[in-house]
Amino acid sequence: MPDYRTDTAHFSALGEFTVADRNTAIADVLKATAAKRMNGVIVYENDKPRWYVDGNKLSRVAVTVGYLDQSFFKAPLAEALASHSEAIEPMDFSDIVVHVDPADTVESIPLGHEAAQYAIYPVQLLGVTIGALFSNESFKASATVPPHKYYCENPKGAHANREPDHGFCGFCPYRLKTSQ
Numbered sequence: 001m002p003d004y005r006t007d008t009a010h011f012s013a014l015g016e017f018t019v020a021d022r023n024t025a026i027a028d029v030l031k032a033t034a035a036k037r038m039n040g041v042i043v044y045e046n047d048k049p050r051w052y053v054d055g056n057k058l059s060r061v062a063v064t065v066g067y068l069d070q071s072f073f074k075a076p077l078a079e080a081l082a083s084h085s086e087a088i089e090p091m092d093f094s095d096i097v098v099h100v101d102p103a104d105t106v107e108s109i110p111l112g113h114e115a116a117q118y119a120i121y122p123v124q125l126l127g128v129t130i131g132a133l134f135s136n137e138s139f140k141a142s143a144t145v146p147p148h149k150y151y152c153e154n155p156k157g158a159h160a161n162r163e164p165d166h167g168f169c170g171f172c173p174y175r176l177k178t179s180q
């Protein structure tokens with residue numbers, strides 16, 4: 001059995017992600033994600049991991065949609081996931097919880113039969129969620145991509161913005177775009 005502490009191709013500790021509740025305002029989620037090293041967002045519902053979201057897909061939608069309708073940024077995250085699911089592609093967390101024992105080894109990694117599919121499992125140590133296990137390495141790799149940066153479209157020189165805020169540059173009137 002792989003050890004979850006060293007199996008970085010599949011496992012990430014909770015602290016590496018942006019963790020948000022489904023009711024968190026989108027602007028707050030994007031602000032938190034921009035400060036992280038990786039783009040992955042774990043969305044909780046009723047204190048349980050419910051969806052995994054690629055933060056860069058969310059930021060791309062935010063600068064596109066939020067520019068036209070700034071109320072987007074104040075809306076709850078779950079609203080964006082529902083109304084822009086094709087672009088954001090939120091993934092449901094598996095109902096299968098991976099329990100790790102106090103000896104810190106994985107008791108069961110349900111990877112064998114689902115490795116070809118994209119699935120994500122909550123990992124619990126003594127009943128507390130400590131991270132997430134990705135079904136395959138390319139899925140995990142997509143989560144470790146750094147969050148996109150924000151730049152404005154000022155033709156005289158793009159300002160870097162730390163967060164999308166309201167869809168416009170904090171230094172000039174131009175709209176924001178993401179770095180990719």
Ligand SMILES: [Zn+2]
Nearest residue numbers: 152159169172
């Ligand atoms: Zn600017």
